[in-house]
Amino acid sequence: xxxxxxxxxxxxxxxxxxxxxxxxxxxxxxxxxxxxxxxxxxxxxxxxxxxxxxxxxxxxxxxxxxxxxxxxxxxxxxxxxxxxxxxxxxxxxxxxxxxxxxxxxxxxxxxxxxxxxxxxxxxxxxxxxxxxxxxxxxxxxxxxxxxxxxxxxxxxxxxxxxxxxxxxxxxxxxxxxxxxxxxxxx
Numbered sequence: 107x108x109x110x111x112x113x114x115x116x117x118x119x120x121x122x123x124x125x126x127x128x129x130x131x132x133x134x135x136x137x138x139x140x141x142x143x144x145x146x147x148x149x150x151x152x153x154x155x156x157x158x159x160x161x162x163x164x165x166x167x168x169x170x171x172x173x174x175x176x177x178x179x180x181x182x183x184x185x186x187x188x189x190x191x192x193x194x195x196x197x198x199x200x201x202x203x204x205x206x207x208x209x210x211x212x213x214x215x216x217x218x219x220x221x222x223x224x225x226x227x228x229x230x231x232x233x234x235x236x237x238x239x240x241x242x243x244x245x246x247x248x249x250x251x252x253x254x255x256x257x258x259x260x261x262x263x264x265x266x267x268x269x270x271x272x273x274x275x276x277x278x279x280x281x282x283x284x285x286x287x288x289x290x291x292x
Contacts, residue, residue: 118193119240119275125186126244128168129177137169137178194236196278199287209273216270219263236274239267 110128113121135141142165147158171183182190200206201213213235220235223242233241246264249256256264280286 116279117275118189118278119243119271122186122189122193122240123244123247125189126182126240127247129172129182129186132165132169132172133178137172139166139169142169190237190240193274193278194234196281196286197234197236197274200274200277203287206277209277212270212273216266219266223263236271239271242267243271 110121110124113124131146132142135145139162143158143162147153147161147165150158150161153161168183171185172178175181175184177183197213200209216239217235220238220242224238242264246256246260277286
């Protein structure tokens with residue numbers, strides 16, 4: 107809750123990856139608030155009881171949303187899908203605007219890696235390029251946490267994807283403070 111709020115303000119990419127990790131952590135604890143309290147919340151020894159109770163309330167609301175939305179075993183909460191949609195929408199707007207030719211060039215340099223990752227995963231392209239990038243970054247994060255080896259080719263792909271996502275996240279933050287695009291009259 108505290109970390110998520112901070113990440114949401116500072117870096118949308120880190121926020122989304124963190125929230126995916128929270129979803130998986132909730133699943134790993136069987137969507138059981140008692141286990142979440144024991145395995146997660148109680149480890150924050152510096153928090154006051156009120157802060158722990160607020161954190162428990164946050165986790166409880168996420169568990170409830172996961173149940174209502176049917177993502178107990180896999181998938182992402184609607185709030186996280188909305189963020190992904192917003193990030194992807196900005197990505198498309200940046201590609202379409204000649205003022206952001208540098209971003210477009212970075213994307214097209216990264217695109218072969220995205221296509222290769224999709225091919226390896228058997229992905230038909232149902233998810234957009236940006237979601238594929240996030241999925242790759244999340245997968246890499248999980249591999250590192252598990253202490254698994256990463257091939258040089260995969261490391262190069264992740265490096266390219268990281269650069270693209272970091273650039274997109276910076277534009278996202280900038281766009282939140284001062285819109286990059288004028289609203290359409292649609």
